[in-house]
Amino acid sequence: MTTEQQTIVKNGLWTNNVALVQLLGLCPLLAVTSSVVNGLGLGLATMITLVLSNSFVSIIRHWTRPEVRIPIFVLIIASIVTAIELAMNAWFHELFLVLGIFIPLIVTNCSIIARAESFASRNRVIDSALDGLMMGLGFLLVLVVLGGLRELIGRGTLFANADLMFGPVAKGLEFSIGADYSGFLLAVLPPGAFIGLGLLIAIKNSIERRRSKQTVRVSAPVKPAEATAQ
Amino acid sequence: MNIHKQVTTTALLLMLFAVIGAALVGITYDSTYETIQYNEQQALLRQLNNIVPASNYDNDLLADTMELAADQNLGTTEPSTAYRAKKQGKNVAVIFSAIAPNGYNGSIHLLVGVNHDGSLAGVRVVKHRETPGLGDAIEAQRSDWILAFTGKSLSSPNSKQWKVKRDGGTFDQFTGATITPRAVVKAVHSALLYFEANKQKLFNDACDEKAGEHVPGSDTNETAADKS
Numbered sequence A: 001m002t003t004e005q006q007t008i009v010k011n012g013l014w015t016n017n018v019a020l021v022q023l024l025g026l027c028p029l030l031a032v033t034s035s036v037v038n039g040l041g042l043g044l045a046t047m048i049t050l051v052l053s054n055s056f057v058s059i060i061r062h063w064t065r066p067e068v069r070i071p072i073f074v075l076i077i078a079s080i081v082t083a084i085e086l087a088m089n090a091w092f093h094e095l096f097l098v099l100g101i102f103i104p105l106i107v108t109n110c111s112i113i114a115r116a117e118s119f120a121s122r123n124r125v126i127d128s129a130l131d132g133l134m135m136g137l138g139f140l141l142v143l144v145v146l147g148g149l150r151e152l153i154g155r156g157t158l159f160a161n162a163d164l165m166f167g168p169v170a171k172g173l174e175f176s177i178g179a180d181y182s183g184f185l186l187a188v189l190p191p192g193a194f195i196g197l198g199l200l201i202a203i204k205n206s207i208e209r210r211r212s213k214q215t216v217r218v219s220a221p222v223k224p225a226e227a228t229a230q
Numbered sequence B: 001m002n003i004h005k006q007v008t009t010t011a012l013l014l015m016l017f018a019v020i021g022a023a024l025v026g027i028t029y030d031s032t033y034e035t036i037q038y039n040e041q042q043a044l045l046r047q048l049n050n051i052v053p054a055s056n057y058d059n060d061l062l063a064d065t066m067e068l069a070a071d072q073n074l075g076t077t078e079p080s081t082a083y084r085a086k087k088q089g090k091n092v093a094v095i096f097s098a099i100a101p102n103g104y105n106g107s108i109h110l111l112v113g114v115n116h117d118g119s120l121a122g123v124r125v126v127k128h129r130e131t132p133g134l135g136d137a138i139e140a141q142r143s144d145w146i147l148a149f150t151g152k153s154l155s156s157p158n159s160k161q162w163k164v165k166r167d168g169g170t171f172d173q174f175t176g177a178t179i180t181p182r183a184v185v186k187a188v189h190s191a192l193l194y195f196e197a198n199k200q201k202l203f204n205d206a207c208d209e210k211a212g213e214h215v216p217g218s219d220t221n222e223t224a225a226d227k228s
Helices: A003-015 A026-032 A036-059 A066-091 A093-102 A104-108 A110-118 A125-155 A168-173 A190-218 B002-051 B145-149 B179-204 B218-227
Strands: B065-068 B080-087 B090-103 B106-115 B120-127
Touching (some): A003 A125, A026 A036, A026 A125, A036 A093, A066 A104, A093 A104, A125 A190, B002 B090, B002 B106, B002 B120, B090 B120, B120 B145
Antiparallel strands (some): B065 B080, B080 B090, B090 B106
């Protein structure tokens, strides 16, 4: 892996995370993260879309014309998402019913067109695919963590309905902190999603700040620009 | 001249991608069509089997259907489908949709199954937008409240008792949510009234499905239903 590719990985997962730093795609993020499985389902669908759209945009980057590139990107993204929607309807029907409108709405997730425009249309296919994978994975991880938090606090379970996704084998995955846990409604409702996301962003920022302080201490002459480069 | 050429190539380019995109969607649609149809039927059948277990009937539930016109008692504004369960040619139950228009957060869509003798085979919520954690206890996965309808009929409890406990009836409400169960109880009661008024039509039309004839008496029932 070249250093460039390492930067792509780090960018997608951490420094330029779609959900925590760019704050893109918040509508589906906040709406479906009421459980781990929902978050995972939407996260995977978004990730696959990002990989495919980034690769495709990168393949055709020399053939498009600047004045129509955005309509072409939109066409590509919309076709890919529709194909994924149909595939999910066919093979993950139950999960498809749960996620409902948010699968077609992946088209409107700004992060996808943003990556197509700012990265894939300027870089090699392999790097673009990797960028899509990492951006998607970064988004997926936030969805899963937020979903986990809300499900655990709100309902007292984890991985409920995992069988919708992985088949009956996954029934045993479900974890519950006890039947007498009455649940905490706020976490399941939309405000809980905002609060949860806010907390995740705060945690990320505080880790970042602690880290940059350490770098400054270890190597004193480092330019301050490095800490604020993100 | 040059600008014309540029416009043409750009337009052709757009068209090319539109064709590619449409082809991608078309191929996927074509290759998933049957699976999706099958899934939807299976999902529907699972819902129906929750109300009338598969062992209680031997006909093809999804094929033995009839269309019900929109009806006030059902809360429907569009025609809906009724499914008839039979065993060895005898009517067992009929399952139809009912809508409770006055949920806490919009209408609640129900599937109501009624046995031949007029008792409820079961009720399930198909679609609703009630508050998670409070009103969503009407879902069978969240609590067994909805199962309390099974076996009830118009005569037991009597019509005054077809209410939630807070209103002096027999059905429980949940903590923090009275509007939701009240709406469901009322909708189920109306659905039973509908069944009572259209019983003959619901069951007998099946025999005359091909002939398209009305069973004597079914017309009078229809008018009775209109009046109620």
